[in-house]
Amino acid sequence: MTETIKDSVKAFIIENFLFGDTSYELADTASLIENDIIDSTGVLELVAFIEDRFGIAMTDADIVPANLDSLARISAFIAAKSAVPVSA
Amino acid sequence: MCGFGGYFGSVPDGRALLEKMTVAIAHRGPDEHGAFTAPQAGLGHVRLSIVGLGDGQQPMSDATGGLTIAFNGEIFNYVELRDELRTRGRRFRTSSDTEVILHLYDEMGEDCVSRLNGDFAFALWDNRRRRMLLARDRMGVRPLFYAMRAGTLYFASEVKALLQVPGIPAEIDPIALDQIFTLWAPIAPRTPFKNIFELEPASLMVADERGAATRTYWNLAFPESDARSRHVDEGEAAEELRALLTDATRIRMRADVPVGAYLSGGLDSSIVSALAAGMAPQGLRTFSVTFDSAEHDESAFQHEMAAALGTDHRAVACRAGDIAEVFPDVIRFAERPVLRTAPAPLYQLSGLVRDSGLKVVLTGEGADEIFAGYDIFKEARVRRFCGRQPGSQIRPHLFRKLYPYLPGLKQQSSEYLAAFFGAGNDPLDDPLFSHRPRLKGTAATKMFFSGDLRAKLAGYDAADELMSRLPEAFGRWHPLHQAQYLESRFLLPGYILSSQGDRMAMAHGVEGRFPFLDHRLVEFAAELPPEMKLKGLVEKHILREATKDLLPPSIGKRTKQPYRAPDSHSFSGRGELDYVRTAMGEEAIAAGGLFNPSAVTKLYEKCRARPPSGFRDNAAFVGILSTQLWLQTFTGTSIRAAEAA
Numbered sequence: 001m002t003e004t005i006k007d008s009v010k011a012f013i014i015e016n017f018l019f020g021d022t023s024y025e026l027a028d029t030a031s032l033i034e035n036d037i038i039d040s041t042g043v044l045e046l047v048a049f050i051e052d053r054f055g056i057a058m059t060d061a062d063i064v065p066a067n068l069d070s071l072a073r074i075s076a077f078i079a080a081k082s083a084v085p086v087s088a
Numbered sequence: 089m090c091g092f093g094g095y096f097g098s099v100p101d102g103r104a105l106l107e108k109m110t111v112a113i114a115h116r117g118p119d120e121h122g123a124f125t126a127p128q129a130g131l132g133h134v135r136l137s138i139v140g141l142g143d144g145q146q147p148m149s150d151a152t153g154g155l156t157i158a159f160n161g162e163i164f165n166y167v168e169l170r171d172e173l174r175t176r177g178r179r180f181r182t183s184s185d186t187e188v189i190l191h192l193y194d195e196m197g198e199d200c201v202s203r204l205n206g207d208f209a210f211a212l213w214d215n216r217r218r219r220m221l222l223a224r225d226r227m228g229v230r231p232l233f234y235a236m237r238a239g240t241l242y243f244a245s246e247v248k249a250l251l252q253v254p255g256i257p258a259e260i261d262p263i264a265l266d267q268i269f270t271l272w273a274p275i276a277p278r279t280p281f282k283n284i285f286e287l288e289p290a291s292l293m294v295a296d297e298r299g300a301a302t303r304t305y306w307n308l309a310f311p312e313s314d315a316r317s318r319h320v321d322e323g324e325a326a327e328e329l330r331a332l333l334t335d336a337t338r339i340r341m342r343a344d345v346p347v348g349a350y351l352s353g354g355l356d357s358s359i360v361s362a363l364a365a366g367m368a369p370q371g372l373r374t375f376s377v378t379f380d381s382a383e384h385d386e387s388a389f390q391h392e393m394a395a396a397l398g399t400d401h402r403a404v405a406c407r408a409g410d411i412a413e414v415f416p417d418v419i420r421f422a423e424r425p426v427l428r429t430a431p432a433p434l435y436q437l438s439g440l441v442r443d444s445g446l447k448v449v450l451t452g453e454g455a456d457e458i459f460a461g462y463d464i465f466k467e468a469r470v471r472r473f474c475g476r477q478p479g480s481q482i483r484p485h486l487f488r489k490l491y492p493y494l495p496g497l498k499q500q501s502s503e504y505l506a507a508f509f510g511a512g513n514d515p516l517d518d519p520l521f522s523h524r525p526r527l528k529g530t531a532a533t534k535m536f537f538s539g540d541l542r543a544k545l546a547g548y549d550a551a552d553e554l555m556s557r558l559p560e561a562f563g564r565w566h567p568l569h570q571a572q573y574l575e576s577r578f579l580l581p582g583y584i585l586s587s588q589g590d591r592m593a594m595a596h597g598v599e600g601r602f603p604f605l606d607h608r609l610v611e612f613a614a615e616l617p618p619e620m621k622l623k624g625l626v627e628k629h630i631l632r633e634a635t636k637d638l639l640p641p642s643i644g645k646r647t648k649q650p651y652r653a654p655d656s657h658s659f660s661g662r663g664e665l666d667y668v669r670t671a672m673g674e675e676a677i678a679a680g681g682l683f684n685p686s687a688v689t690k691l692y693e694k695c696r697a698r699p700p701s702g703f704r705d706n707a708a709f710v711g712i713l714s715t716q717l718w719l720q721t722f723t724g725t726s727i728r729a730a731e732a733a
Contacts, residue, residue, distance in 0.1 A: 016694065019687035021535065033507045036532040040500055040508045041702025064503040 005054070005082075006075040012049050013071070017042055028072040033065065043068065050074070056081045090146070091116030091594070092158035093249040094131040094211050096220035096295045097240025106132030109249040115421075116160070116245060116594045122146055124156050129213045129220060131158040136597050138162065138448055140184025141344045150190045151181065154216045157193075159186045160245050161208035161230045162601070164339040169203060198223070198292050201305050205339070205606065209287070211243055219296035226306045227454070227605045228276075228289030228581025231590055235284045241295050246591075247281055247423045251722070256284070258722035260715075262544045265682065268425050269711060270531045270550035273582030275557060280424045280718065289581045306607070308577055310569035310614050312561065317617045325620060326634040329612065333634070336606035337363040340450060347601070348373040348441060349450040351401065353389030355628065355639070355646060356452025356461070360603055362638040364450055365397045374399040375441050375449065377433040380407050381654055389643060396640050404440040406433040411658035412665050416717050421595040422587045423722075425715040427530065427707040429653045434592040442596040453589060454604035457576040458613035459628040460621035461648050465571050466490060468522035469622065471509055472567060475516050489625060519555055519562060522571030527551050533708040536683045536691065554578065568618040576610075655706035657699035659713065664696070671716040680719050683712055 010026060017037050018024050032038045038046060046068060047058055056078065067077040093109030095102065106123045110132040114121070117134025124131045124147035133146040139162065149156040163169070166185035169192065174180070178191045185206075192200035193212055198221050207229035212221040222243055224232045234243040237255050244250050251258050261282040264274040277285040287293055290306040311317065319325040337360060341347050349361040351374040365372040374394055379385040387403065394401035411432040418432045419425070441449055456462045470486045487505035500508075514524050537545070554574075562570060585602075593600045603609070613621070616630060623629035627648055636644050659668045670676055672692045674685040694700070695709050719725045 015690065019535065019684075019690040019694075021684075021687060033504075036528060039529060039532065039702050039704045040504065041700060042704070043500065043504055060501060063501050065507050066503070069507070 005078050006071055008053060009050075009074050009078070010071055012046075012053075013037065016045060016049070026071060028075075029070050031065075031069050033069055046074070050078060054078050054082060090133060090135045090160045091245035091249070092131060092133045092146075092160055092211060093242075093244035093252075094129070094158060094213075094220075095240055095242045095253075096129050096213075097238075098128065099130060099240060102130040105253065106130050108252040109244055110134050112249045112252050113244065113246045115597055118597045120145055124149070124158075124213070126156075126213065126215060128218070129215075131156060131211055131213060133158045136447060136599060138343050138345055138599060139166070140182050140186070143182040144184030144186055146186060148182070148184070148186050148190065150187075150194065151179075155190050155193060155212060155214055157186060157190055157210055157212045159189060159208065159210040160232075161206055161210070161225065162342075162599070163188055163204050163206040163208060164342060164601075164606075165203075165205040167339075167342065193221075198294060199305075201292065205608070207602065207605075209245065217296070219294055222287055222293040222295070224287045224289055224291055226290040226308075226607045227576075227585070227602075227610065229585050229590065229600075229602060229605060231586060232287040233279065233284055234287060234293070236300075241300055243287075247279065247284055248420075248722075250284055259283075260682070260719065260723070262541055263548060263550075265425065265541070265715065266534070266545050266548060267550045267553070268427070269534050269537075270527060271554060271578065271582075272427055272530065273579060273587075274424070275550070275553060275578065276582060281722075289577075307559070308573060308610065308614065309559070309561065310565045310573065312564045313566040313569075317615065319616050319620065322620060322630065322633065325616060326630055329609075329630060329634040332606070332609045332612055333359070333603060334363055336603040336609050337450065338367060340601040340603050340606075341367050343448050345448060346370075346373070346446055347448045347450060348375060348444075348446045349399075350374070350437065350452070350600075351376045351390055351393055351399070352452065352651060353386035353393060353643070354452065354649065354651075355632070355643065356455035356604065358393045358452070358639050358643050359455075359631070359635045360450050360452045361393065361399065362397055362635070363603075365399060372397065372399045373444065373446060374401045375437060375444070376401070376403045377437050378403045378405050379433075379653070380405070384652055384654060386649065389646070392640060393643055396643075402440060402444060404433075404436045406436060406653065408654075408658070409662040410436065411653060412668060415658075415714075416667060416721070417595070418592070419714050419717040420721050421591045423591065423718075424587065425711055425718050426583075426587055427533070427711045427714075429655050429658055429710055430651060431587045431592050432658075433653050434588050435595055438593045438596040438598040441593075441598045447597060448599045448601065449593070450601050450603060451589075452604065453584065453600070453602050454580070454610075455628065455631060456648070457572060457580050458604060458610050459631045460568060460572060460618070461627045462575060463490060463627075463648070463650065464522060464526060464575070465568060465622055466625050466627065467509060467525070468567065468571050469625070471514065471525075472516060472521070474506065475514070486625075519558055519570065520551060520574070522567065523574055529703055530707060532704050533711055536687050536708055536712060538682055538684050541682050566618045568622055569614070572614075656695040656709035659709070660696045660699060667717075668713065671713055671720065676716060677712075680716055680725055682715060682719075688712055 091113040102125045117136045119137040120135040131147040147158045163185040166188045169188045173191045208225045209230040209232040259282040264280045267274045276288045293302045376390040378387040411429045620630040677685040677688045
């Protein structure tokens, strides 16, 4: 499951932020901010993607670098959230 | 005001070449034109008549015929200089400011520039010493480009005149493109055109049979951070500032034609308009741009200020699609790729001024640089605080206060804002500390560069080159002054005054005048203690204090909203025109050779699907499109090649 989440997020990042540049070696733990992969509004695009693709409702408290600043963190965050039923 | 072109060296049919050069820049001087040739030298001129309407024709020679000048700009203290020269027995044949330069040069040689208060670029042929002098004003308001070809020096007010010279082709300079995609502007003397250069602000070039030598005659300098300022009393400083600004405006009202003013609704243009309105017994005419997007529009403030001053106010509406409509012309006049569309509404605005029968306007440009008005100065202060106080609980609140007008940032968590601004991460002793987030964010747009371009740029770093151009004393200045220097010395002439100032105004034969860039005011502001400029997080504090009786409180106390225009959004929806599809298409991108076609296609589709609100995608889109238009306009490479494919 985690691998699938990671693949899906990685594909989104490559398509949406790296514009198809597959030669970029995106390490699982590399910071998306420090490596200039996402900018301030890119975060909002990432949040929209997670909500749409995984059916997760994200709160403001969720939108912090600790949850979203690397492939590994995003994948872990989604996996954790997916394990909990989304409240109506 | 005007435009000129010329040469020093051997040219077979000089007069014919001068004719071609001046025709290429005829928009700068629609009122008259003239040419002068001598063995080894030629000057051509197109004139926008503002001072000395009947007798200021150029090129102008002195009474002996030994000195001849082609001049673009205005010398605002020409009245005082002429009176002074007359007391020394000098006789004037015209009422123009141009003749003042000739007399001053006759007395002082090239040091005459130190006496000139104005916005100027000129070429002066000294037939006695067989040499050509090129000179440019201190802040770089007026342009002057040059190129060497087969031992002859060619020069002109715009590059398009130089491109008339056989053997001077238009070819993009990859280094300049990298600089634009990092710093927003090339680092002078480099221009986007390979082997075509600009004379730097506050510089002189003397060319004679031994060659050409350039030197700087004035420097923007700040006091050392531990130096005691002469400005200890804020009230006195405000009083002195008011007197200087009033005089700077007064001498910029000098013209034999009516002078109007731009009125954006912000603090700076409102101050200038208020001062000018008090000096215009016949009334002041003001001009502004309005937008149909609430994020960019300031019309409520414009109307309030115009009503308060009782000006005859006109506005040009910049609607969805208008920017796309004029953008190819904008690039033709700007002569460079740009990352923002902000020049386009100013192009429309100067058209409105011209259609209204005026050809001179005052603007508030320059106040943000000299009185620390830009957000980047506040941002740097917050980042420094975070660097020094990593455990502070108020960090998140500070970042929230910085950019209230940016919708994308409004939704960001404080943790993210701190991360994006590199809070606490950048070394505090980095000379470019204040600009690192901007440089980093802008440079990210280079991900679209093609493999070929990347290979040509291998190892090159625009930020490193910028650092190599800093003065020796830079490290001993206060951090705010360092940031002000970077803005004033590089971005102001390299982008603001050229792409948004001179070129957009002169495209319609309109002269912009900048009271805040009077060098006396610039020098005064540089000496002020940093806390008088940026007080806490209140920008331009001393300027507000000095002018608080001039403006309604709603304007005088207004937080700065930087002038911006819709970016990639302008080119989609109603704004999507055929040329955009063609220029951003895979074939044209491949033919241009500068960008990765498939990456640009993805960006194009992304921007069309949902116009981005962030800087990077917008800047990349506008940067790539404008580069493609630049190629098409000046080299014929891109779209023509795609059409032939």
